[in-house]
Amino acid sequence: MPFSGFKPSAAPLSVGKYRLQQKLGRGGAGTVYRSFDPKTGQPVAVKVLEAHIAGNSKMQYRFAQEFQSASKLDHPNIVRALDFGLDGSNIYLVMEFIDGQSLGDILEKEGRLPEDSAVRIIDQVAQGLDYAHRRKIVHRDVKPDNILVRADGLVKLTDFGLAKDLSNDQDMTRPASGLGTPHFMAPEQYEDAKNAGPASDIYALAATLYTALTGTVPFDAVQSLLSLAKKLSGEAPSPRMIVPEISEHVDAAIRRALDPEPRKRPATSLKFARLLAGQSVFARTGKSGATRVASIRSDDRREAVRQWKSHGTVCVVLNGSHSRTPEDNDEWLVIVKDVSNAGMGLLLARRFEPGTQMLVPLERREGGTIERWAEVVRVKGDKFGHWFHGCKLLTPLTDEELTQVQAR
Secondary structure, eight states: OOOOSOOOOSSOSEETTEEOOEEEEEOSSEEEEEEEOTTTOOEEEEEEEOTTTTTOHHHHHHHHHHHHHHHTOOOTTBOOEEEEEEETTEEEEEEEOOSEEEHHHHHHHHOSOOHHHHHHHHHHHHHHHHHHHHTTEEOSOOSGGGEEEETTSOEEEOOOTTOEETTOSOOOOOTTOOOSOGGGOOHHHHHOGGGOOHHHHHHHHHHHHHHHHHSSOSSSOTTSHHHHHHHHHTOOOOHHHHOTTSOHHHHHHHHHHTOSSGGGSOSSHHHHHHHHTSSSOSOOOOOOSEEEEEOSOOTTOOEEEEEEEEEEEEEEEOOSSOOOOGGGSEEEEEEEEEEOSSEEEEEESSOOOTTOEEEEEEEBTTSSEEEEEEEEEEEEEOSTTOEEEEEEESSOOOHHHHHHBOOO
8 A cells, every 4th residue: 555644755874674885776766775684684675765756656556566576476586575664754675685786787888798698697587587477477677677697697587666466456557558668668568558468578578688689779769659660560670680690599589579469479488488598509519419428327327328409498396395287386497408318417597406306398309298207416506597407317218219309
């Protein structure tokens, strides 16, 4: 509910139990400060609603909604919301502190990114978005400034200030109103933000990747009528026209996700990420086919033929419920690096402890998939916030099945 009957103060020294120590940044709705939780001693980020808009009941509602939306989400690629309150004349939101910088700042300092770096960042954001979408939360403001990259490569999506809870009938967005950042907004959101859904976030994610790869936005000055007309018709220049080194499959995935028709975009953010990982983007080893090597360690440590691979698929990870029904567990994009009769090498944007079990579909050469339950036996850190998982198969692949596995 909105707060009323107060006049907000400017630049407070503290709010609630949090003493504001350092200004970290400023957005359209609030200023973010570094602080510490006096109970835990851990650093936190405190967002204080801007004084000139804090008296607006609609902005108060949206600020409260940011906490309500983010507090429902507990995912390694989403900034956690910790606390929310009113201190005299100030409304504030307390969030997990991220030791890093925004993708927007990185692009401003370094210019466009190499393809493998950009795709790995977007892969992690896609994981967080998929988690939010399956819980009926639409972000509605995905852009480089709202993507935080930690020093160790872990990526987190932040700022749910414009988020829409599809499970909540209350929505302050007026019909035919646009919310979000114009350069990254989907056409349907530009025309009517009230009807924005997961497909709108996928469009914005693709526009963000476009910017990261090319150093420019898909549509310049979208406030102009000509640019808006181009946006609605989907006439964005191909990323490869700007940077020819971009892979054909990455270019095609971006153009598909930027389609002006929501139904023509990838159905989920994970499917978009899987299109991006269609070939060896994550590690250009130059290996292909099969070779005779020691398999990923299994109980008998036997030798097996390992197929060198690098393509994306979506696995189901048991989350502790001991149920092997997919809807009861978490889905993660996984890059299958190699497969043998006895094991797999998997790359994921999250560390899973040894003993974790996951159902991994493997593509057949002739179409269809071969599914196997794999158990993590060892984990090794990889660059860009990913981890390599050496897994043993609970049911080994036969030699015939192994030859059917699609290798790229």
